[in-house]
Amino acid sequence: MQIQDHRQRVAAERRERMRARLFASAMKLIAAKGTAATSIDDVISAAEVSRGTFYKYFASPDALVQELAIEIANELIRMAEPVVLSHDDPAQRVSCGIRLVARLAIDHPLAASFLVRLGWPDVRGPNILLEFVRRDLLEGIRQGRFAPMPIALALNIVAGAVLGATHCMLEPDCESDFAEQTAAAALRALGVDAKGAERIAHSALRPVEILAGGLLVQTSAAMAAAQPR
Known part of the structure; x- marks a missing residue:
């Protein structure tokens, strides 16, 4: 039994290393060429693997790219959760989450571009980023902090805010406080009064702790390597 467990563990570790290798190769290529111009042949050549190996994983x-976006979303949630949970007010939590995700585009534009590729989420089905905020929306409605509404509507408000803000903040001419403007607009749509929404959205935002060796660090390194010397 111990031998079998050891073999299973070694096999799982090997799979994770190969996934990480393919992710890293794809990130470098996409940073240099863009998603549309990156082919399977490019990825397998950069990762030095066979076509068959690629298809075993993707x-x-x-x-x-979709799997990579999900991994980035998971990493972002792990980093953002301690900051979000430092607030007791559901409105503060929702605002904090919107701002943290949208501001990803400033320091980690490649990672943000992967998140944008996840597209409009199905609010009635499982979704990593929306599950992150569902708890606080439900609590805000229960407390009367947000207006009574179907949770699907509340999730659509937040999803639209995050997706739209991230799109905008990837553009060079986007206002520097667009994340705050977006959070305030979302809070108003959820039923928070205008003054309260502005105050919450522009309150001090504690920085997240970037995971050493994580995908955000890797996407930044890929972007830096793709810049002309």
């Missing part, structure tokens, strides 16, 4: 380049 059905297509799009599937790889």
Whole structure:
């Protein structure tokens, strides 16, 4: 039994190393060439693996990018959760989450571009980023902090705010406080009074702790390597 467990553990570790290798190769290529111009041949050549090995892990380049976006979303949630939970007020928590995700575009534009590729989420199904905020929306409605509404509507308000803000903040001419403007607008739509929404959205935002060796660090390194010397 111990031998079997050891073999399973070694096999799982090998799979994770290969996934990480393919992710790293894809990030470097996408940073240099863009998603549309990156092919399976590019990825397998950069990762120095066979086509068969690629297909053991991903059905297509799009599937790889989708998986990478999900991994980045998971990492972002792990980093943001301690900051969000430092607030007791559900409105503060929702605002904090919107601002942290949107501001990802400033320091980690490649990571933010992967998140944008996840597209409009199905608010009635499982979604990593929306599950992150569902708890606080439900609590805010229960407390009367937010207006009574179907949770699907509240989730759509937040999803639209985050997706739109991230899109805008990837553009060079976007206002520097667009994340705060977006959070205030979302809070108003959820039923927070205008003055309260502005105050909350522009309150001090504690920085997240970037995970050493994580995907955000890797995407930044890929972007730096892609810059002309």
